Amino acid sequence: MSDQTTYLAKRQLKRGSAGWLMLAGLGVSYVISGDFAGWNFGIGQAGWGGFVIAAIAMAVMYLTLVLSLAEMSSSIPAAGGGYSFARQAMGPAGGFFTGLAVLIEYALAPAAIVIFIGAAVNELLGIDGPLVYAAFYAVFIAIHCKGVGEALKVMMVISALAVLAILATGAALLPAFDADNLFDIAATAGNTDSFLPFGWYGVWAALPFAMWLFLAVEGVPLAAEEAKNPERDVPKGIIGAMLFLLVTAVAVVVLLAGAVGAKVIGNSAVPLVDALNIRGFGGLATSVNILGLAGLVASFFSIIYGYSRLVFALSRAGYFPQSLSLTNQNKSPVRALVVPGIFGFLVSLSGEGDLILAMAVVGATISYALMALSHILLRVKQPDMARPYKTPGGMVTSSIALVLSLIALTGVYAFDPKAFFLTGGLFLAGGLYYAFYARRHLVAGSAEEEFAMLSSAEAELKAN
Structure with a gap:
């Protein structure tokens, strides 16, 4: 067995673990917590009409991005997802910075989500803080270490509960829908348009909140090496997830504000629960509050999966220390799960959930631009x-x-310049790391060499 094959034999994911339906479920679980809260503050920024414009723009952005990723994932079915596409299109440096942008999103988002989980647990059980954060990281990283098949099954169950809560809320509120409730936010001085009560600046500032309805669905290609038929299953999975998320986005944006008023929803920390309580569905509101925690857990759980596969791919290629891509007997990348998890836990101790999530959105938008550019360059x-x-x-x-x-990306700056500049600092640090370390330790000089090495080693491993 060659040294190359021996190297990759220690860095094998479990092939054939997920069909397209499981991948679609993964895509939904990445995002589903965004339907429960966060997006609605965009109504406070722009009014209902302004937020709808922002949401349509972001829906178009994600749909066009998903369609572009579907093509690239069918051609380059590698665990690195956007990193792999960008490396083939723009070389090692382009691959690194695209991977870094995705990693900023995927490492920071769980840190923000676990803070929100802590707040939800506090509401239910009266406990919060570092012990809660550590417990959730430890439990769900441990499940991932057991193997991808087990992890994805757990994720599907949790996600189904969250989706059930959204559907039940929509069914309960539909009879109370009144279009007049959508426009109950008073226009600002000098503006008489109830559809855009805060003008076009409000639409601009609402863009980051509209992203929460779809944020992280682009992570489906990170599962490519564990798909049954990646050339077919990954495109079907990511497109199926996006179409489903469009339905849930319309349901929450239209029905909640239409039932109790845009003003209430735009200021609510728990919009589904508040809408149900106002309309007299107290029992259902309590259930949805509990299932809202399931939505947070689903996104937390699945994004941990996403960052581990990205770190695995970057480490296997030599951008990160190669020990991070070692896999256990279950073919799970344990160190790629644990090390970013420790980083995320430490970040969560700041308690700045909104700031952390805004920084994740900056990383996300930069990665989207680079992945879309990769599609163009590859064509x-x-x-x-x-x-x-x-x-x-x-x-x-x-x-x-x-x-x-x-x-x-400019919308994030309009809403939170601090998050914009802090994330810029992370990119600067990453650039220095690439210049002085990563580029000197690459296992293969180009994406083509990397894929050829993977294919050759896989064939040799099968033969043996």
């Missing part, structure tokens, strides 16, 4: 690449994603 540079799935609209579609992601 130009490698027109003959095998593409089992082709993006409808081709480069026009990915160009829309590119432009909207850059606009969304």
